[in-house]
Amino acid sequence: MSGIKAHFTPPRAAGIPQPPENVKRIKRRIAVMSGKGGVGKTTVSVNIAAELAKRGYSVGILDTDLTGPNVPKALGLIDVPIYATNEGIIPAEGPLKMKVMSLGLMVRDGDPVIWRGPLKAKAIQEFVENVNWGDLDYLVVDLPPGTGDEPLSVMQLIPLHGVVLVTTPQEVALMDVRRALHMVRKMEYKPLGIVENMSYFVCPGGEKVRIFGEGGGRKLAEEENVPFLGEIPIDPKVVEFMDRGLPIVLADPENIVSKAFKEIVDRIEEQLIEAQ
Numbered sequence: 001m002s003g004i005k006a007h008f009t010p011p012r013a014a015g016i017p018q019p020p021e022n023v024k025r026i027k028r029r030i031a032v033m034s035g036k037g038g039v040g041k042t043t044v045s046v047n048i049a050a051e052l053a054k055r056g057y058s059v060g061i062l063d064t065d066l067t068g069p070n071v072p073k074a075l076g077l078i079d080v081p082i083y084a085t086n087e088g089i090i091p092a093e094g095p096l097k098m099k100v101m102s103l104g105l106m107v108r109d110g111d112p113v114i115w116r117g118p119l120k121a122k123a124i125q126e127f128v129e130n131v132n133w134g135d136l137d138y139l140v141v142d143l144p145p146g147t148g149d150e151p152l153s154v155m156q157l158i159p160l161h162g163v164v165l166v167t168t169p170q171e172v173a174l175m176d177v178r179r180a181l182h183m184v185r186k187m188e189y190k191p192l193g194i195v196e197n198m199s200y201f202v203c204p205g206g207e208k209v210r211i212f213g214e215g216g217g218r219k220l221a222e223e224e225n226v227p228f229l230g231e232i233p234i235d236p237k238v239v240e241f242m243d244r245g246l247p248i249v250l251a252d253p254e255n256i257v258s259k260a261f262k263e264i265v266d267r268i269e270e271q272l273i274e275a276q
Ligand SMILES: Nc1ncnc2c1ncn2[C@@H]1O[C@H](COP(=O)(O)OP(=O)(O)OP(=O)(O)O)[C@@H](O)[C@H]1O
Pocket: 034, 036, 037, 038, 039, 040, 041, 042, 043, 044, 065, 068, 070, 145, 197, 198, 232, 233, 234, 235, 236, 237, 238, 239, 240, 242, 257
């Protein structure tokens, strides 16, 4: 895909080092962040990545959640070996040739991953510097939940062109995502906007039920003056396909969830083109 012009350098906070050489070869680097765990970061990451791959881009996805890496499972990559070569660590290949790198690919399913602080930072750095992505149009980074040291180290190591923030409609989630947004701003990265996940459930009769409250994500986006990227409904198929290792945008493109992801990716692309 040749739609992306040149490699452009995102605005960088003072004191953040230059990106490693392998990272420089990726044209657009975006991260998916949330203030709270379990709101759908991984779901959003893999579906954004898959939607971009569907559009013909070369896409990589980096799972940086060391304690709960589940991107590989969500992409059907269980027990797929990864190789360290003289040219670096070669990512696994997921659907639509997406390049997938995760600590989850280096441990057996069910093995506990217990990392102490310094080891964590080191593991993240090794990851970032040694993965051989080749030339990519997009890298989607699934960040660990929260606003602690782990997401911070990743965001410092990989200069980002933008950050997508995921929330659910509940007050607590909104409060936490506001904190995450402030962290993004402090790092002088571009917030691409807010995705509200699990916004509503469509009953068999067609009625929309807003189980967790109404309009919180949109209101927060307005208050914080960032784009509202869209609402994603609750659909059991999301879980079903995720467990089968297929993002819903590939498994069921006409589903309302898949349509919501298409619009979200349109809005992300628009903003990245503007910034170019
Ligand atoms: N819109 C949705 N409809 C139905 N189920 C969903 C939806 N979004 C996410 N889920 C399910 O909710 C669970 C949590 O989602 P996910 O793993 O994406 O969250 P996360 O923010 O990455 O969590 P963690 O903080 O543990 O990494 C998963 O089982 C996922 O399949």
